[in-house]
Amino acid sequence: MEALKERLAKAAPSNPFLPTASRQSVLEVAVDFLEDLTSRRRPSYYNVTHQSGRVVRFCLLKSCFRLGEDIVGLLDFSGATVPCVQYSVTLQSEELVSAAASASGERLLSTLGHCRQHAFCLHLRTTHLHLPVPLHVTPSFGSDIAELRWKLHFEFVMTTSPVAQPGSQQSPGGQDEWRPPAVLDVQTMVWDLPICLYPTHPGHVSSALKAPSQLSLQIC
Template identity: 70%
Template sequence: MIEVNARLLRSVVYVAGDCVDCLVTFKNTATESNHEQNRNCLKKSSAIENLAWASAQIHCHCAVDEAKVLFPKSPSQEQIATGSTDTSFIPCRGEKGHVVFSSKPKILFCDLCLMPGESKTFVYKEMIPTSVPPSYKGQAVRYAYKITIGAQKVNALTKLLRIPIKVFVVKDLTEVLKRRLAKSVPHNPFLPQASKQSVLEIAFDYLEDLTSRRRPNYYNITHQNGKVVRFCLLKSSFRLGEDIVGTFDFAEATIPCVQYSVTLQSEEEVLGESSANGESRVTTLGYCKQHEFCLHLRTTHLALPVPVHITPSFRSDIVELRWKLHFEFVVTTTPVPLPAARTPSGNWHAPELLEVQTMVWDLPISLYPTHPSHVANAIKAPSQGTLYLC
């Protein structure tokens, strides 16, 4: 029996434009007869194992809700395959949906012979282009990436080993890479060249510059009868895992605010040309929320954590994902007397009945990826897989 083990050298999280490195090891387990699962297979094969071929490929699979999304009709890989689907290398065999990206298959070897206990290791390298959509699990559209390794023993069926990976897309990264490349060309050929930065380093230098700038923006929230609160957001661009920080100033309010809530929400819009009814469809989903009773407060603050596992803002051919802060303010037109100055703490009683109104306000924000290692540590997805060929 042949044991096929694939292991990613880094983690399962990558940035579009980065390179994926995967070690693929093929081992003849004939000497490991103490494993119960191997004994039956060993009876059917000789001690020397022969593999016809092995190949590897990355693909992005798109699954849609057909009641909401019209996906262009295209033949599947199983229909394109000219030979038997049992012996052809079809990475998406058995999966429903559409392939929106697939790298060129790379042959790891042909006609490999392994003696008992012998193993061979191959390195599979592939760059993810910057033009692909990110990994995304939405309500109407889902994008999923997998590394698929196919192998076939002589006179046997093809078997597949799949390792899911997560891909982030950095907006405008292609232009950033072009500018960095132009700057890296030395004007004097006799000067030593500076060390070359990786795509990942360039991408996160760019993201650090985008998301570290603090430009406070102030918003006056008003009711038809007067001013409710002044809100300050320190910046409008955030990375996954950051805190969205802001302040509420009620000092100059003329309308009492009893309670507020802030929710981080995503807006998934199926674009008109891809919508089942021909019109854009927007689905809103909340992720994290902060609420507070703020009657008689002069100031308070917002600290809303951005989850690490979500997908940053992006746009593809069929869907666009946006992010916003959804505010709800509960205000009252009933005068609420302040506690007396000499009233002991804890003895003031709130009114039993208040006439209230709810105000709603949405503030768009931009979310960007964070470093892949941070996301990998949070999601703890396996970075290797094993397949047995009997």
């Protein structure tokens, strides 16, 4: 606990108007620690490729999130060499039970999806990802008995058929028109990106669920 307080004290900006002898409660230290872990870092970029070429470049602002927070990312198809027709992103949890704790004596792995975003992206240059993390789920943890991990599960539907670009065809009246193809040869590719989920402030959960909460204020 003291080592954590020293770490947070070094990371926090100094304020000459605050008393140096003030002591933080356990809840305040825990909240500051969560803020330090889940604060915005530098963006991470991932080039998703297929055997036929590049599919998309994905940008994730950070990889650690709190319960109730939004997962925000950017999908860039401008430099893709393989046309992507549609995509879906699912927030999934993986629960791994050790062999010593399972009834069958074997390691058990179960995957569960919680929220999903699906969109068509043919001829799009960029689009965004926005997934809300539910408040009722369990954060990431690990023990000798079980481990709970979180990941973003991507599914890309790509086409190998030539698709005409918008504006390449003109109607008899001289206006540009585009008609979608009736049949497309498609392939599906999956990609998993691990992330970490942490707890959130109890007050945020109480306000979102409209549950009663108790607060105390002491004036010295």
